Amino acid sequence: MRLIIMTELSWYRLDPLDVLLFRDSRPFQPGEGSWAKSLFPPLPITVFQALRSLCDPYTQNLEFLGPFLIDAKNQVWVDTPKDLVCIGNKSNEEADINDRADLSKVKGFARTQPAATDDPAWKDVRHPLPGKLRPIVEPTLRENEQTQGRPAPLMRLDALVLYLQGKLDQLNAKEHFHDLPWSTQVLPHIKMQTTSRTVEEEAGYFTEVANRLHPGWGFVAGISVANREGVVRIGGEGHQAQVHALKKHLFADLERFQGTGQETLAYVLTPGLAPVVADAPVYGLYPHDWQEHLIGVVGDRPLLAGGLSTFTRRNGQLQLGYSAQRAYVRPGTIYRFAQPPSPQPQQLLGGVAPKARTTFEKLHYGQLLWGTA
Structure with missing residues (x-):
């Protein structure tokens, strides 16, 4: 990588x-x-x-x-991490965790978490595939707090730095997030x-x-x-x-988040490819060779995109045609690990032929940033 x-x-x-x-x-x-x-x-x-x-x-x-x-101010905006939720004071009105948060009620942020292994509410829920993957649950909050929904879909780049450092208490709902422009x-x-x-x-x-x-x-x-x-x-x-x-x-500022081998959280910066089986172009939310390391994944529907390629017909003539669509992992997807794979990957990029892989690597598809959970 x-x-x-x-x-x-x-x-x-x-x-x-x-x-x-x-x-x-x-x-x-x-x-x-x-x-x-x-x-x-x-x-x-x-x-x-x-x-x-x-x-x-x-x-x-x-x-x-x-x-x-x-x-207009040359401020860069990236996808908001998918595990981030807004928190506010507890009230009689419960907010759906998947709805957009009312900014007037937001006083802080938290991450959704992989369910605890000793939580009796989830003891009978297991992922069908081998590994340690757990359900994602709401964060544990103080008695007077409750979740208020999700932040806006875009996060300012300097706020992403704070997120990767684990400094969620320094995020500002009005300044650091933005609707789709x-x-x-x-x-x-x-x-x-x-x-x-x-x-x-x-x-x-x-x-x-x-x-x-x-x-x-x-x-x-x-x-x-x-x-x-x-x-x-x-x-x-x-x-x-x-x-x-x-x-x-x-x-x-992002160079320092390319991994030291100790981080247990990975953020997808650019669209990536996660093959769900070995030696086949079948893609999903996380790669099959991470199953033994992952404890949680928070993502969204894949980006489906194909392309145009030249094919050689039986008569030897070249013809332009559609290539198969790939299901890309969306930016903002979050992976949580017990221990990161070794060597620590820099890109989420698998199931690609060697020649095409070189292109994907140089264009930095599936660029990962590693941070503190």
Whole structure:
């Protein structure tokens, strides 16, 4: 696994010039009609290709990390850890732990926890697979406290540093968290027949479901090429973004969270791949070879995305076609260990062919940050 030195990357801000649409490269499904949905925010490969297009001559073997969201003040925002919950004073109104918290009632934060092995309420609940994985339960609170729900889905980068250090008492619900800074925009397209005033029978009606970032918001990413600026095409639908170089290394503080062998909590920074069986491209929430070490996992539904690849037909001709979709582990997923695997992994990346694996490693898919539980 690869260590990444954040200060060796050059960091760039990408400001969209219009709406953005990142197709997941799969055919339309029955019942969906001709709706082209967007995978947003984009996967690392999409933004990497956009930044690499500024390289002249064409450059290979580049390192890349991103993309992440950045606001008008150049503050970076990442996915809120999935195990984080808000706490407040106890009242007669019970809040669902999965609902968004009312900020006026939040006075602190806590983590959901793997159930204690001696807790009689969970003694008969066991994971069907071998290992030590336990159910995730609400945190143990003081008598006058109760959970108030979840924080907003984005966390400021400096707040993530506090989280990984275990300093939850220094988190601020209003300053350190933010709602998703984009809106959905539906764009219908109608193609008319050239000989009449009627819609074409095939591909005559087509709808894009695009995303528009709110004013002042953009993407930030690092790549091992310096001094590049300009307008790039981002994604396969022809949309563009303005690229600006950033002088400040915004991610330098994260280098110290790449593991010392002692940490028992891992945070997924970028989309990763977790094969659930050996030697097969079947993916889930955690890899099969971590079963003996894991005691808890908190995640969400996977990101489903495919791609386009060239295939060799029986007659020897090359043909462009859809490759199989992969189920990526979402950023913000949290793994809890009794003891971390040895050697301590730096990336959540398995079940990938050797040639493709090199690309995934250099683009730092599944980058893990290790912290204090």
